[in-house]
Amino acid sequence: MANILDGKATAAAVRDELKERVDRLREAGTVPRLVVLLVGEDPASQVYVRNKGKAARKIGIDGETLELPATISQTELEARVRELGDDPSVHGILVQLPLPKGLDEERVVRCIPPSKDVDGLHPVNVGDLARGTPAFAPCTPAGCVELLVRHGVEIAGRHVVIVGRSNLVGRPLASLLLLKGARGDASTTVCHSRSRNLADIVRQGDIVVAAVGRPNTITADMVRPGAVVVDVGINRIDDPSAKGGSRLVGDVDYDAVADVASWITPVPGGVGPMTIAMLLANTVQAAEAHAGSALVRS
Ligand SMILES: NC(=O)c1ccc[n+]([C@@H]2O[C@H](COP(=O)([O-])OP(=O)(O)OC[C@H]3O[C@@H](n4cnc5c(N)ncnc54)[C@H](OP(=O)(O)O)[C@@H]3O)[C@@H](O)[C@H]2O)c1
Incomplete structure (x- = not known):
């Protein structure tokens, strides 16, 4: 059974660290x-x-x-x-x-x-990230990387297969993972709806990231035993047994994939809370830059 990449707890730890930086900023006016x-x-x-x-x-x-x-x-x-x-x-x-x-x-x-674009979507920030000198990274991809790093999952040198090529998730995540250094240095493959033999490609991933928006896109037979699986998807599906008649699921067939993966994100409680934590981190970074303090990014 896979270990859990716990976004809720990790986001709480990130927020605690950010609060200290906010306190310092407030003290300085x-x-x-x-x-x-x-x-x-x-x-x-x-x-x-x-x-x-x-x-x-x-x-x-x-x-x-x-x-x-x-x-x-x-x-x-x-x-x-x-x-x-x-x-x-x-x-x-x-x-x-x-x-x-x-x-x-x-x-x-x-x-x-661009200096206030804490979502990292302005073309200047997208371009800087693609060129390897990011200022603000988009929050969801940054959250995926932070989640892996804080659980001690090695990224450098590994093959990351990303399913989804949106400007919000798939593309910027590939750029982040290609940055030089321990948080990057990955070999990346980005797949999409026109990819042939999706299952064969996903099976090559040491780390698999699903950002599609379709339940059960990633099934257990597509995941190499021991791979790390990050599920960005958020889908609401009907479930008469759930409160309100529906519940949230990701893009990954969670129960079956958790049997073969080494690490997996739950939905909810995985990437979602990390996205918000990274938005706060970018905001603190912007305020520090404005206040003229050193830009220290952990
Ligand atoms: N947890 C969070 O904080 C967070 C943040 C943002 C998004 N999300 C969720 O993440 C999911 C993706 O969001 P997004 O904004 O990236 O969505 P999007 O813009 O709709 O992009 C979806 C991507 O998936 C690809 N795709 C669709 N069907 C596929 C298939 N059968 N096989 C392979 N690839 C397929 C599409 O390919 P084409 O390019 O060929 O169309 C596209 O590249 C959604 O469920 C969204 O709600 C979660």
């Missing part, structure tokens, strides 16, 4: 401030944004949500983001995606100054 823009009333986004604000405030970050109507125009939304960009009391800006239909996400993200 800087209150780290994160503003999350929530456009429209998507229920899943509302939950994510609430959790981000709560986690921020818990460690002393001024975590605010700016709620905007789904009817907002592109021009008005871009103006609001630029205003926050110009406000020196704001250190981190996050636009909760997806935006309602009719709004161009790419153009909105480009309005965030």
Whole structure:
């Protein structure tokens, strides 16, 4: 039976460390401030944004949500983001995606100054990461790496197979794992819906990361015995026996894969809490940079 890559406990440890850095910033007169823009009333986004604000405030970050109507125009939304960009009391800006239909996400993200882009999605930050000199890494991929490192799972020299090539998860994760150093130095393969012989490729992975958004994409026969499995997927499935008639599952056939893997992330309680912890880490880093303190990243 696989060991658990415990995202909940690891995120709590990260938050404790960050709280010390926030305390130091506050003592020196800087209150780290994160503003999350929530456009429209998507229920899943509302939950994510609430959790981000709560986690921020818990460690002393001024975590605010700016709620905007789904009817907002592109021009008005871009103006609001630029205003926050110009406000020196704001250190981190996050636009909760997806935006309602009719709004161009790419153009909105480009309005965030790269130095406040704590989600790591601005093309400047994406480019810096791809070139091997990251400032802010996107939170979910950074959370995957942090989770592995803190459980002592070796990354350097190993073959990581990532299933999913989104700009949010798969691509930036490959870039992170290719960085030089102990947190990187992996050989990476990125698969997607057009990959042929997916099972054969996944079976070659020492570490397998699933970021697809489809339950049971990774089954036990696809996983090499002893491999490490990180499940990024979050899918809601019907389950009459569960409270509310549904429950969350990942992309991995958890019970069967846990029998062959050496390490595995649960869903929920794996990558999800790490994503929020990394958002807080990026915000603290932005506030430290603003305050002129040394950028110390553990
Ligand atoms: N835990 C967290 O904090 C967190 C954060 C972000 C996302 N997520 C979850 O992670 C999952 C992925 O998110 P995302 O934003 O990366 O999704 P996405 O943008 O929809 O990308 C999904 C990727 O999976 C690939 N794919 C789809 N079906 C496939 C198949 N049958 N075989 C192989 N590859 C397949 C797609 O290939 P193509 O490119 O060819 O279409 C695409 O590259 C979702 O469940 C999302 O909710 C979790």
